Amino acid sequence: MPAFRFKAVAPSGETVQGQMDAASIDEVIAKLHEQGNLPLEAVPADQAQGFSLAALFRSSGVSQKDVALFTQQLATLVGAGLPLDRSLLVLAELAESPRLKRLVDRVRDEVRGGISLSEALERQHGVFSRLYVNMVRAGELGGTLDHTLTRLSEYLERNQELKSSVVSALIYPCILLLLAGGALIFLLVYVIPNFMPLFEQLGGDLPILTQIVLAFANVLRYGWWAILLVVAGVAVFFQRQFADPVTRLTWDTRLLDLKWIGDLLTKIDTARLARTAGTLLKNGVPLLSALSISKNVLGNSALAEQVEIANKEVKTGGGLAHALAASKRFPRLALQMISVGEETGHLDDMLLRAADTYDREVRTTIDRLMAAFVPVMTILLAGFIAVIVISMVSAILSLNELVG
Secondary structure, three states, X not given: OOEEEEEEEOOOOOEEEEEEEOXXXXXXXXXXXXXXXXXXXXXXXXXXOOEEOOOOOOOOOOOHHHHHHHHHHHHHHHHOOOOHHHHHHHHHHHOOOXXXXXXXXXXXXXXXXXXXXHHHHHOOOOOOOHHHHHHHHHHHHHOOHHHHHHHHHHHHHHHHHHXXXXXXXXXXXXXXHHHHHHHHHHHHHHHHHHHHHHHHHHOOOOOHHHHHHHHHHHHHHHOHHHHHHHHHHHHHHHHHHHHOHHHHHXXXXXXXXXXXXXXXXXXXXXHHHHHHHHHHHHOOOOHHXXXXXXXXXXXXXXXXXXXXXXXXXXXXXXXXXXXXXOOOOOOHHHHHHHHHHHHHOOHHHHHHHHHHHHHHHHHHHHHHHHXXXXXXXXXXXXHHHHHHHHHHHHHHXXXXXXXX
């Protein structure tokens, strides 16, 4: 019988891993469920990859937008009283994307074969995150699948809105950067070289500023390949740095210590943590398991490490707000809201309110940063162009004086 390596979240909230003999990956997952564990990963012992919920959306080519649309429509149909099998058939017929249609057909075939929806979603090889699968499983066990799907749809929609707001805010600055860079490169590579024959013909010593501009123009004109190699080398260096967990933790800690960037990153991950944990708690997932799952949606590994430490303290009987406050990384307002939620017995509601609060904070912070960034970039662009023009004019004037 083949052996499989597995990782799972135990009922205590701890991440457990080991090796199990089973006929298939599905049997491994089933045994983990029977033991009360939440499967995270199951792979053949002699292979590097297999079933992995961490490979979100990558293996099948199904986008987050497709999954959000699938969830929204399924919640509507199930909430209207349509049987699950019939709901999936309708979704397959309505699917505009061939990839989404194939996905829904596979899920429907699994459900018609007698397994639960959560298990069918889990068998889609990483299309649905473990957050998604565990919420659906909790909804099935509690008999509230329609409400769970509605909350999932809202969760995905809020995450998509936050991501869209960030992308939208960055579009104009990125276009401005491209235009500014293109204008400078055009001046240095195509305009400035036209003055070089004139300067050589007239002779004489050029001003220092003009010499610097001409040298930089020559570097761009003849050494562009070296610049590309340096950029590629830096990109590979940072890629390898962030691939190592220890080194990435060091870099992420440094990022959090930066005044503006660190504050923004903290607010983004606070919103993610609060929304994910609140949504899981709302659907009956225990707090320890919710924290173990939620820390994996954070983009900053330093904050994720603090959530893991807090989870261990909560396991020993400590409060979540106090445990997170010990790291001195999370915003005070969020901690106060969590503390109120623990005292009143409405932690799930307060977490979701905290998520809404910091979603708005993130949008406001990004708007302010972009409002300051655009004029600064405009001034810098004007300054660079002014330096180039002044260097050329001063050179021409000095040469005219020399000829005169």
